[in-house]
Amino acid sequence: MRKIFSKWIDRYFSDEEAVLLFVLLGGALLIILTLGQMLTPVFAGLILAFLMQGAVSWLESRKLSHILSVSLVFMLFVSVTLALLLFVLPLVWRQAGNLFNELPRILSEVQQLALLLPKQYPDMISVAQVNELINSAAAELSKVGQWVVTFSLNSIGSVVALLIYFVLVPILVFFFLKDGKALSSWWASLLPAKREMMTKVWDEMDDQIANYIRGKVIEILIVGVATYVAFAVLGINYAALLAIMVGLSVLIPYIGAALVTLPVALIAFFQWGWTNEFMVLMAAYGIIQALDGNVLVPLLFSEAVNLHPVSIIIAVLLFGGLWGFWGVFFAIPLATLIKAILSAWPKAPKLSQDVPES
Template sequence: MRREWWVVAGVAAVGLWFLISIEPVLMPFFVSMVLAYLGDPLADRLEEVGLSRRLAVSVVFLLLTLIVVLTLLLVVPVLGRQLGQLIESVPAILNWMQGTVVPRVQSLTGMDLSTDIDQMRQAVVDNWKETGTFAATLLTQVSRSGLALVAWIGNLALIPVVTFYLLLDWDVIVGKLRGALPRSWEPAAVRLAGQCDEVLSAFLRGQLIVMLCLGVIYAIGLTLLGVRFGMLIGMLAGLASIVPYLGVIVGISVAGIVAFFQFGDWLSLLGVAAVFGFGQAVESVVLQPKLLGDKIGLHPVAVIFAVLAGGNLFGFTGVLLALPAAAVIMVLLRELNDRYKNSTLYDTRQPRTDDEEST
């Protein structure tokens, strides 16, 4: 291994240590990077139409702001209200399970679940009594840690500012990074960056739009059926669809239980199945081919592992970075695998390429 590779490894290690050290302040910058990455293609297209870069970025920034504001004003209050109603209904659901479901299960299987359900119900009721105390304690802690609250609000206020300037100078930043690469590394680095962009586009652009569309379809369908908490269940199922088939499994299970508990007949379950079946058909026929096509994707297991590992290591910032980091690592691993398969280490009959000889 050449001496330059040791220098690169040392710089990468120092950079990783630095990022870990300043992790508490990185959240607004990473959120802004994601937003700028999502908005840059639209800004480029507006530039091609004839707008200046600043005007194109201003239009994209206004669109992003409008989407966020409308979401906060229209969707969040409804979801919050339905979440509160769902929490209030948990004791009644447990009582129904103890009085209706448990006897049926016991008659069919011989298993006595009454003790477990009763303990679960009692634990929920006991915790309900402590909800007010917990809320008061939480408010006290927030008021005592005024500086932390101010810092949190300041981080939120930084996001639109940083997003605007990143969008404005995105192409300049990319060009400078490319210009700083060693000349012998530039072709391979640009090729790998293109593959990484393809994966990130599939997830951060295509997959997010697919998730949003599925959430809207599920929420509207369940609401039209009259299922309680239909919007909340639908949007959660849409978010869970980042892992293939997880959204429909979670959504149809929760919506089916709520619908059966609400209406008390099996016909409502057919309606719930029809809603999620329609959503899956739209995803397979329209959304996936149009938005994702044959782009490289991440394996569902890799998605689950990346999100859990990122959240455990770096909290909310780690969750934001999980999928982009997993996509980049996947591309690099594929490149290493290709180089290994074409090397004499894998097969002594393989001729060495120019890149291998130079490294």
Template sequence: TDWFKRTFSDPQIVFLTLVLVIGFAVILTMGDMLAPVLASAVIAYLLEGLVVVLEDRGIPRWLATTIVFLAFVLFLGLVLFGLMPLLSRQVTELVQQLPNMISVGQNALMALPERFPDVISPTQAEEILNGIRREIGSYGQQVLSVSVSSVVGVLTILVYLVLMPMLVFFFLKDKDIIMGWFGGFMPGERGLADMVWREVDRQIANYVRGKFWEIIIVWA
């Protein structure tokens, strides 16, 4: 059609379309395999804003990168060794209190026929209780199977915890080298793609800043 010829006769539009198609294809086909790389790239992109702020204040990039990366590792360590033990302790207390909670619920359920004989009979209460016991038993089997299969997941998380910070650091440190390498595969005339990227970058920056202040306000 005329619209198709008019639109795709511009090489910059063709280039932008190819970049989007290839990017989505890579994510859809190799997203699981490249998950740590993609996640590290996103984190490095978010941290790059802090590096730029420090650079604008006269701090060399290598030092700004080191400061931001150490702050990121400190935050990650705070989450892992500060919040995770607290969450684990809460879960442990819940598991310990679970038998008592079940016993209280059982006694309350068996007392219903005495208090409301016209609403529920002892037989109905017993049937409900047996159903709850069956559900708890099946749930316990599911938890056991998940706990066994989650060993691989735990090992994967440990690998990510080592691999991703290293990737984040090198993405920040070698940003210019990486961008130059990617730029070597791109045509010289890519003004439209650059304009779209700048707009996306601006919108993402506004979104991140908005979420940051939202978190600060909610926590306050």
């Protein structure tokens, strides 16, 4: 056993750069797990600056100075953030509250429809089973209501922390954009001069993940805005809330669109029933999903992430379970990072001693 383990170590950790990269990745993971909550503003600033670096580079390519490019992009970022805080979030919160108040009525209509099933299929389902399901749903809704009240009360104490974040994160974003190259050069100076593997991993990450993250943000905005315009024109209730759900659903490949279709269809059904309005809205929703999958995604993600669908689903489940929303958002980039490291990892040739001696 010792001989087998020793050969495995020699095969995969015989290169000094591989050992250093392994230590750096382990240290980064340890920092995220232990200090992640305290360093959340720093991580948020890094992510936002990374997303906006493409716009800064584009402005610099148009002969604008670095500081002017950073200032223009930063002002756009602040304007969009203020618009979200002052207009979008209050609207979504108000619609979410209205929907929560409507849930008892919706549940009552669901019960009336469900009670028709025992009459049509008496051998498969009984009235007692329907009532049990409805009572369970009502109990879960009651728990959700208690959670909302508790969340609102507990959030009062975190208002100061949120205000600090709203001030600190934009400051960090500005300095990361302004001094990003200097910070990168300083970090690179701490690494060994020989870093072919790290360079290979970084190049692959820069080519695929930068395009993926920026493209995904643009896709969320386009799909969300297009959905809101369509839903608002057609007059469905809770258009802003549903549009945000549809926009965020693109984060979860393959299953996000299927999951968000259910609340869209239910709200439309309980508002209009089986009418022409319902059919038109679902047709418009289907057209948006089709255009997203067949037009928008190929345009935004020309540099496709070469991952198997099973790997993507596993990454979404794993990282989403570890880090929630951000885990889902960065599931594919993290999976791509792991794939790039495995592809670039140096492997020593098999030793001749592996052949049994005669």
